[in-house]
Amino acid sequence: MAPTFPIDKSYLVATWLAAAFWGAFTVVFINCMVSTITLHRRQLLKINTAAVIVLYCLATTHISLVLARAIQGFINHDEGNTVLYFADIARPINRSKDMVYITMIVLADSVVLWRCYIVWNKNLFVIALPTIMIIGTAISGYTAVGHWFQKDPLAGAQAAIHWAVAMLAMSMTTNIILTILTAGRIWYMSRKVGNLSGNTPYNKIILLIVESGLVMGVSKIIEFVLFQIAPGDGLSGLNALYIVMDSMPQIMGICPTFIIMVVNSGFTSMSLTSDGGRHGVAVPMVLVAAKPDGSMFTSTHSTLGTQQSEKV
Numbered sequence: 001m002a003p004t005f006p007i008d009k010s011y012l013v014a015t016w017l018a019a020a021f022w023g024a025f026t027v028v029f030i031n032c033m034v035s036t037i038t039l040h041r042r043q044l045l046k047i048n049t050a051a052v053i054v055l056y057c058l059a060t061t062h063i064s065l066v067l068a069r070a071i072q073g074f075i076n077h078d079e080g081n082t083v084l085y086f087a088d089i090a091r092p093i094n095r096s097k098d099m100v101y102i103t104m105i106v107l108a109d110s111v112v113l114w115r116c117y118i119v120w121n122k123n124l125f126v127i128a129l130p131t132i133m134i135i136g137t138a139i140s141g142y143t144a145v146g147h148w149f150q151k152d153p154l155a156g157a158q159a160a161i162h163w164a165v166a167m168l169a170m171s172m173t174t175n176i177i178l179t180i181l182t183a184g185r186i187w188y189m190s191r192k193v194g195n196l197s198g199n200t201p202y203n204k205i206i207l208l209i210v211e212s213g214l215v216m217g218v219s220k221i222i223e224f225v226l227f228q229i230a231p232g233d234g235l236s237g238l239n240a241l242y243i244v245m246d247s248m249p250q251i252m253g254i255c256p257t258f259i260i261m262v263v264n265s266g267f268t269s270m271s272l273t274s275d276g277g278r279h280g281v282a283v284p285m286v287l288v289a290a291k292p293d294g295s296m297f298t299s300t301h302s303t304l305g306t307q308q309s310e311k312v
Contacts, residue, residue: 014246021250032261087234102141108252172220179213
């Protein structure tokens, strides 16, 4: 017997889970803004801070639409059947929610792309393929939603599904490629300066990037699989897709924002000690960056405010 999960229960769980993730995103967002303002890292303000603010605004808009759809579906609709209401994904409120969702996919993937671009010393060749894939993600996503704006949305339902599959597949692949490229570049630079032995700051940075990439990557893989097995009409079968889909905008906002927050903080850690055990001494965390002439340098930051640079 095939597994079943009603669509009304799926949307109920999705609303609760998306709200929980939005709360977590709010905490990360506030911390990111505080770290940016207090440290006065003006070279990070223009792009990173703008991206974080837009991501948070979009995520807040999305959770508002999720809540409005849940209220409409469980309380205010006139159809008399909650399942039929949620199964009709061509409704205006759902179209708006999906448009916000696709915009967040494109923006979040672009933040990950920008991070990879900086780590690779602004090498356009490295990010050429991911850039094309992000453009393809945007085209396929907006085209999929566009089919629901037709006079007869059901006529274009099959085409919309094919475009949606392409969008999810490209976004998932893009995140995997960018995570590998970014972590691989930092690993290579750490080998170049001979700091990959043991529990080094480079290993922590690589772990941070890989873990954040894995969170988004695994979430997108789960979403893609659930999309493939979800029923076309939403009236029967396994409808768990909507639990992940309504939570994804929050996850896609949390991961890039967390990375930017840590970068703004100078990769410092108060939980470890630089002298092997004395409490309260911050471990210097090393940030690898590119100089204007193309050479690389390492910048060591500590919570005491000292900094040394070494050309590589």
